[in-house]
Each structure stands twice: as C-alpha cells, then as structure tokens.
Amino acid sequence: MKIMSINAGSSSLKFCLFNMDNESVIASGLFERIGIEKSNYYIKYNGEKIEQEVELTNHSDAVKILLEKLIDLAIIKSLNEIDGIGHRLVHGKDKYKNSVIITDEVIKDLENFKEFAPLHNPANVLGIKAFKNVLPDVPMIGVFDTAFHQTMSEEAYLYPVPYKWYTDYGVRKYGFHGTSHRYMSLCMKEILGKEDFKMISCHIGNGGSLAAIKNMKCIDTSMGFTPLAGIMMGTRSGEIDSSIIPYVMEKEGKNASEIINDLNKNSGLLGMSEYSNDMRDILAKCEEQDKKAINAKNKYVRRIVDYIAQYYVLLGGVDAIVFTAGVGENSSPIRREICEKLACLGIKIDLDANNKHGEFVKLSTDDSKIAVYVIPTNEELLIARDTISLINRTGLN
Numbered sequence: 001m002k003i004m005s006i007n008a009g010s011s012s013l014k015f016c017l018f019n020m021d022n023e024s025v026i027a028s029g030l031f032e033r034i035g036i037e038k039s040n041y042y043i044k045y046n047g048e049k050i051e052q053e054v055e056l057t058n059h060s061d062a063v064k065i066l067l068e069k070l071i072d073l074a075i076i077k078s079l080n081e082i083d084g085i086g087h088r089l090v091h092g093k094d095k096y097k098n099s100v101i102i103t104d105e106v107i108k109d110l111e112n113f114k115e116f117a118p119l120h121n122p123a124n125v126l127g128i129k130a131f132k133n134v135l136p137d138v139p140m141i142g143v144f145d146t147a148f149h150q151t152m153s154e155e156a157y158l159y160p161v162p163y164k165w166y167t168d169y170g171v172r173k174y175g176f177h178g179t180s181h182r183y184m185s186l187c188m189k190e191i192l193g194k195e196d197f198k199m200i201s202c203h204i205g206n207g208g209s210l211a212a213i214k215n216m217k218c219i220d221t222s223m224g225f226t227p228l229a230g231i232m233m234g235t236r237s238g239e240i241d242s243s244i245i246p247y248v249m250e251k252e253g254k255n256a257s258e259i260i261n262d263l264n265k266n267s268g269l270l271g272m273s274e275y276s277n278d279m280r281d282i283l284a285k286c287e288e289q290d291k292k293a294i295n296a297k298n299k300y301v302r303r304i305v306d307y308i309a310q311y312y313v314l315l316g317g318v319d320a321i322v323f324t325a326g327v328g329e330n331s332s333p334i335r336r337e338i339c340e341k342l343a344c345l346g347i348k349i350d351l352d353a354n355n356k357h358g359e360f361v362k363l364s365t366d367d368s369k370i371a372v373y374v375i376p377t378n379e380e381l382l383i384a385r386d387t388i389s390l391i392n393r394t395g396l397n
Helices: 059-072 104-112 121-134 147-151 163-169 178-192 244-252 256-265 268-273 279-287 291-315 325-330 332-341 379-394
Strands: 002-008 013-019 024-032 040-045 048-053 082-089 140-144 198-204 208-214 217-221 320-324 371-374
Touching: 002 121, 002 379, 013 059, 013 379, 024 059, 040 059, 059 121, 082 121, 082 379, 104 121, 121 140, 140 178, 140 379, 147 178, 147 217, 178 198, 178 208, 178 217, 178 320, 178 379, 198 291, 198 325, 208 291, 217 291, 244 256, 268 279, 268 291, 279 291, 279 332, 291 332, 320 325, 325 332
Parallel strands: 002 082, 082 140, 198 320, 320 371
Antiparallel strands: 002 013, 013 024, 024 040, 040 048, 198 208, 208 217
16 A cells, blocks of 8 residues: 655645555655745655756645656556555644544644644645645545643643633643654564553654653653743753743833744754754854853753653653654764763663664663663654554545
C-alpha cells in the first residue's frame, strides 16, 4: 500500500510518499512560499532531486502540481495507487486523544479550535480540503500533535490559575511535538523489548520540548497552553515571569500581541545572542569567545538540564534519555554539555559515539546508570503507520 504523509503549514506543504509494504520512502518534498512571491518546490525520488520556481496561489495549486508531478515523473502510474493520506494536525484540544478518520466533524472542530493554534489549524484545514477536492474517495487520517499528551493527569495539565479559566476558556497544558515523542517511545519499546519503562524524550531543535514518559504514556511535557512554554528555543523564550509582559508593554508602547510575537520570534537563542537562532552559528560564536553567544548556549543547556532533572524526580528515576530533532540529532557539543551536567545522576557517555551526527547511536557507556540514545525522529512514518492502521481497522481500503 502507498500512503502519503502531509504536513501543511500556513505557506508550505511538506509531503512524504511511503511504500508501507516495507516502510520505504518512494518520494518526498516541500512546496514553499505558497501565496507569496517566488514560490517554489522540490521533490526527491530515486536519488534525484528536482527543483522549480512556480506560482503557487494557494494550497490547491501545490496539491495539483504535486499529484501531476508524481505521475509525470513516473513515481506512480496513476492516482489510484494512493491508498491513504495522513495529515499532521497540530491542535485537537482535549477532544482528540488518538488519530482519527477525518470527517466533516473533524474539519469543523479544527476550525473551531483555530484560536488555540492560529497559524497551524487553518493551514491544516487548507491542506485537507485541497486533497479532498482532488482525491475525494481516498481515506484521510488526522494525526494530532496534542494527542499523545492527553494521558497527563489533572495535576500535570491544570495551571494554578482561577479554575473557571479552564472550564470556560480551555486554559490548560496541551503539549506539542506529541507525534515525535510517541515515536521515541515506540523506538525505546523496540530497543528494550518491553513496555514498562521510564524515559525522558528530548525533542530539541529550533523549537523544542521534553516529555516524561512512563509505560508508553506521557506523564508530563514542557510545552503548555501554547508552544511558547517550556525550554528556551531558537526564537522562543520558553518560560518567563509573566509580569515582564505588561512591564515591557508600557516601556515600549506595544500591545500584548506584539510582546507575544517578540517572545515567539525574537527571543531564545536569537534574543540572547543578538546574532542567530541557529545553534551552529551560536557555537561558532562561542569559539570566538563571544559572551552573548556563550550566555545563550549556557542558558539553553541549563533549561534542558532543569527539565531532565525535574522529570527524573517525577518519574522516580529513568531507564533512558533520548535526544532527537535538529539539535538533539546533530549537535554533539550540546549533548555532551547536557550529559556532563547530569553526571550526578550516574550518566556517562562515550565521546567517540557522541561525535556521530544524524543517526541512531547509543551514547551511554556500559557502566552508565541511565541509557542515553540519539534517535532520529520520523513523524512522517508514524503518520503513515497510523493511517494504514486506521484504514485496515475500519475497512476503508
């Protein structure tokens, strides 16, 4: 069976086409700057990559060109070969605890939940509708970023604010990156050969979150009501004293939305370093003894260590810590510094193993009290797995 995984952003559409008989990638690609000048796309297949600048007025244009190119490039012979489409959906509030078949009700809920993910949910709906227009009879499945975190207890997801904020307005911790964290837990199940384990999943890239996982279920996670909460990130502040917001509003004559925009887009590594949100750039500046870059890097590491320590206590010890995503998979200096600061927990890593990038590797030594791994995330594959599973289970094939 051929399954396509789709991640539709506000001005982009990312896809991956799988042969689920062996879970191999047939083709993948990205359509960028949709609705913006100089829009373009690339498609990778059979070791080749084609790129083209093309006018993309909306997501429907991107889907139309994508499907045409799949046939023109002989990646598939006809659209009938596409057995299902899985969509990454960012926010399902607390209603959606698992992946679901996309129905009119699901689409309506996504539209109703847009205030919780104003940049993502409307884009997700655009992607769904664009594919439905062209492939109305192909089963479509929604995989929610928030779903994996719905196993948190009230103690974990409620904020210490007036309770009516939760009952009336839905103010609570939702968590994100759930598909990646779930993929990490499934990988660890395969590695350990059991489901009863405790782990801390560290999805750290330009955006980042950690999850405390016990017996394959999320106990707590660092992101909250929005992806702004938790650890420091590339351009996001992570947690700060909320009183800073009205203080800076008054000083700079900005409204709340403008300050939140600063916290989302002008803070984190970029804000502290005043140079870049890319960890590679920050580390290069650190080599030059740039004090702001050093402080930014140290703060980044410290915030991650703080959460790992917190979750270690919450879980009552852990069997494994896993690094994934851009920084987690590729930045050996950051992994090393994090692990060195956790040496008091009995963590020891092999420095030669830590020098590997972008691949599965066990970092910890045999005498380390906690196993430490790098596992490349594959959200697209998990979306495809959920899609084929639901299709088979419900008899939609």
